[in-house]
Amino acid sequence: MTLRTILVTGSNQGLGMHIVHQLASTPNVLVFMSGSSTKFVLDVHPSSTVVPVQLDITDDNSVTAAQVFISDFIKEKGLQASIFLSSSFLKIKTPTAISSAAIGAHSFKAVYEVNIFGTVAVTDAFRPLLNNDGTILNVSSGLGSISAYTRRPAPLVFPAYASSKTALNALTVQWELQEEQKGSAIRVVSIDPGHNRTNLNKFTGGMPPADGCKVIVDAALEKGGKTAVFLNRDGEVAWWNPDFISRIEYQIVGKDSL
Numbered sequence: 645m646t647l648r649t650i651l652v653t654g655s656n657q658g659l660g661m662h663i664v665h666q667l668a669s670t671p672n673v674l675v676f677m678s679g680s681s682t683k684f685v686l687d688v689h690p691s692s693t694v695v696p697v698q699l700d701i702t703d704d705n706s707v708t709a710a711q712v713f714i715s716d717f718i719k720e721k722g723l724q725a726s727i728f729l730s731s732s733f734l735k736i737k738t739p740t741a742i743s744s745a746a747i748g749a750h751s752f753k754a755v756y757e758v759n760i761f762g763t764v765a766v767t768d769a770f771r772p773l774l775n776n777d778g779t780i781l782n783v784s785s786g787l788g789s790i791s792a793y794t795r796r797p798a799p800l801v802f803p804a805y806a807s808s809k810t811a812l813n814a815l816t817v818q819w820e821l822q823e824e825q826k827g828s829a830i831r832v833v834s835i836d837p838g839h840n841r842t843n844l845n846k847f848t849g850g851m852p853p854a855d856g857c858k859v860i861v862d863a864a865l866e867k868g869g870k871t872a873v874f875l876n877r878d879g880e881v882a883w884w885n886p887d888f889i890s891r892i893e894y895q896i897v898g899k900d901s902l
């Protein structure tokens with residue numbers, strides 16, 4: 645049986661921690677669990693392993709050090725990385741001044757620093773380690789689907805956070821095309837875990853993260869699934885709402901015909 649080697653960023657609390665916990669409770673996986681601290685207590689399946697790694701995705705030195713560590717580790721064990729899973733949200737660098745619950749209050753710069761620039765840095769660093777049928781999973785949000793905002797009542801308005809997840813979804817599609825053009829079978833997928841009780845929302849979410857993370861764990865363990873898709877626990881989510889586009893077209897046609 646082949647060992648699946650999975651790196652999970654942002655996994656010392658919240659969804660990331662539960663993802664690692666559930667992956668490591670299944671047989672034959674090796675999980676690199678990462679975060680600012682590396683204090684983990686886990687139940688691990690006897691044939692699985694969890695390796696803690698310090699990785700701040702916004703810090704180039706930390707990304708390089710983690711890449712070298714993981715690359716050496718898997719080479720020594722004769723493995724290849726099969727899944728790269730990016731689940732970080734925001735590390736609060738300003739002590740207590742910003743509540744991690746108030747995701748709407750964070751500046752564009754702070755949010756994009758982690759959700760986009762950090763994710764790009766870490767993906768660029770780790771993609772060369774992925775085997776040809778590996779998977780890149782981007783943990784997105786339902787708020788990243790523009791179609792969510794075409795509904796009324798609209799979801800809460802979080803311009804920085806929601807647009808960063810829309811940008812992340814755009815990266816999923818761009819990265820998948822790059823893989824397609826290289827002839828690689830690497831899958832790139834965006835996932836919305838739903839509204840979970842984590843530090844992100846001051847534990848006000850509707851779902852325990854141990855449940856919310858299942859869609860991510862399933863996608864990580866799935867073999868030969870779809871690529872360039874946006875998934876949630878009910879299946880595929882629309883990147884954009886075609887009904888909304890036809891409504892706009894209808895309005896334009898209607899206007900022109902006046």
Ligand SMILES: NC(=O)c1ccc[n+]([C@@H]2O[C@H](COP(=O)([O-])OP(=O)(O)OC[C@H]3O[C@@H](n4cnc5c(N)ncnc54)[C@H](OP(=O)(O)O)[C@@H]3O)[C@@H](O)[C@H]2O)c1
Nearest residue numbers: 654656657658659680700701732733734735839840842844
């Ligand atoms: N909770 C929800 O309802 C919900 C809904 C939709 C999408 N999501 C997405 O799910 C993902 C996980 O969110 P969560 O709810 O589990 O949040 P969380 O409990 O606040 O956990 C965030 C994790 O990201 C890590 N992190 C933050 N900045 C980082 C950085 N610069 N480098 C590396 N790791 C960093 C944190 O590590 P430290 O502890 O070391 O800071 C922590 O482990 C996020 O992408 C979020 O947008 C969550």
